[in-house]
Amino acid sequence: MEMAFCFEQNSSWARLLTAIHGHCWDDSLPCWTNASGTWSSIVQTINNLHIQHSMDTSLLRLHIGNGQQANFWFDPWFNGAPMATRFPRLLALETNKNGVVADHFHHDSWVHSWRRNPRSGVEVDNLNSLQDILHNVTFTSDNDYWTWDGGSFSVSQARHIIDEQHLATFSRPTSWCRQVPIKINIFIWRLKLLRLETKANILNRGMALEDDCCNLCNLHVENETHLFLHCDTSKEIWLAISQWINLTLPNWSSFNDLWAWIDGVPIIRNQRLIVTTIVFSSLWSIWRLRNNINFKDKSFRKCHVVDNIKVNGFNWLFSRFHKKRCNWNQWLQSPLYSL
Numbered sequence: 277m278e279m280a281f282c283f284e285q286n287s288s289w290a291r292l293l294t295a296i297h298g299h300c301w302d303d304s305l306p307c308w309t310n311a312s313g314t315w316s317s318i319v320q321t322i323n324n325l326h327i328q329h330s331m332d333t334s335l336l337r338l339h340i341g342n343g344q345q346a347n348f349w350f351d352p353w354f355n356g357a358p359m360a361t362r363f364p365r366l367l368a369l370e371t372n373k374n375g376v377v378a379d380h381f382h383h384d385s386w387v388h389s390w391r392r393n394p395r396s397g398v399e400v401d402n403l404n405s406l407q408d409i410l411h412n413v414t415f416t417s418d419n420d421y422w423t424w425d426g427g428s429f430s431v432s433q434a435r436h437i438i439d440e441q442h443l444a445t446f447s448r449p450t451s452w453c454r455q456v457p458i459k460i461n462i463f464i465w466r467l468k469l470l471r472l473e474t475k476a477n478i479l480n481r482g483m484a485l486e487d488d489c490c491n492l493c494n495l496h497v498e499n500e501t502h503l504f505l506h507c508d509t510s511k512e513i514w515l516a517i518s519q520w521i522n523l524t525l526p527n528w529s530s531f532n533d534l535w536a537w538i539d540g541v542p543i544i545r546n547q548r549l550i551v552t553t554i555v556f557s558s559l560w561s562i563w564r565l566r567n568n569i570n571f572k573d574k575s576f577r578k579c580h581v582v583d584n585i586k587v588n589g590f591n592w593l594f595s596r597f598h599k600k601r602c603n604w605n606q607w608l609q610s611p612l613y614s615l
């Protein structure tokens with residue numbers, strides 16, 4: 277049940293944010309769902325995380341002092357879960373749903389305003405369990421107070437929790453290749469995270485597309501692995517590259533295979549530098565070909581791709597090694613021996 281986090285009802289998160297930033301309980305935050313502004317964005321974002329079960333409600337605890345601030349049914353004031361979640365059948369019988377905890381305690385005993393008395397079965401079991409919980413509640417003269425994950429709230433901890441849930445992780449550290457331009461490094465970084473704007477990724481983000489088909493072959497769903505590694509067009513390109521550099525390229529089943537191959541192929545250091553550059557140039561050229569076909573730009577065609585890979589590789593590599601004599605013919609004939 278998400279009612280505890282419904283911000284139209286002066287919710288727990290709104291109260292937490294109020295408490296964190298030192299306002300009194302009655303201060304209102306611009307956190308109505310139809311409001312605009314920073315607070316509204318923060319509150320709605322966290323609310324969405326909760327609804328998506330991306331953030332555990334037990335992180336947020338409300339501790340009872342005098343019981344004058346905590347909503348009896350909707351605030352998580354006992355073991356991190358609202359009574360409304362624990363006992364929905366009793367909530368349905370409650371006539372004072374918005375009362376605070378202290379409203380339910382008069383003359384040293386707990387009182388409720390049931391629409392009718394709980395009947396046998398689940399309702400009575402719920403009532404017995406509720407009474408067991410309430411039996412252990414003690415009040416103090418202090419205000420009720422919030423804690424975050426057992427301690428004080430910190431933005432960095434909240435961000436860490438959110439990042440863990442939402443950001444892609446990549447087991448291998450991203451290393452910048454100094455021999456290729458920044459835009460290529462960024463392209464490769466996004467490719468490693470599988471975050472390029474392929475049709476599969478665009479559809480996953482809920483955007484409308486006419487189809488999800490790879491425009492290089494018109495046969496398969498266009499995702500990164502298919503487009504760059506498995507598509508017949510890409511395989512033709514890799515075969516041509518393999519023949520050019522005189523090195524057998526495996527049929528990589530995934531990008532992890534590809535990155536592992538670059539790191540592990542038995543060649544000397546300078547040759548690994550060259551192979552990395554050529555692989556990056558190949559991936560970039562396949563992406564360019566894909567974009568030009570998708571956007572009906574005929575300036576860059578399939579027949580240009582391999583030549584483009586050679587030109588880019590040469591320019592990237594040798595423009596950053598000024599002291600090396602660069603020889604275009606050497607590059608064309610045996611690129612792995614160019615440095």
Ligand SMILES: [Zn+2]
Nearest residue numbers: 490492493507
């Ligand atoms: Zn394809």
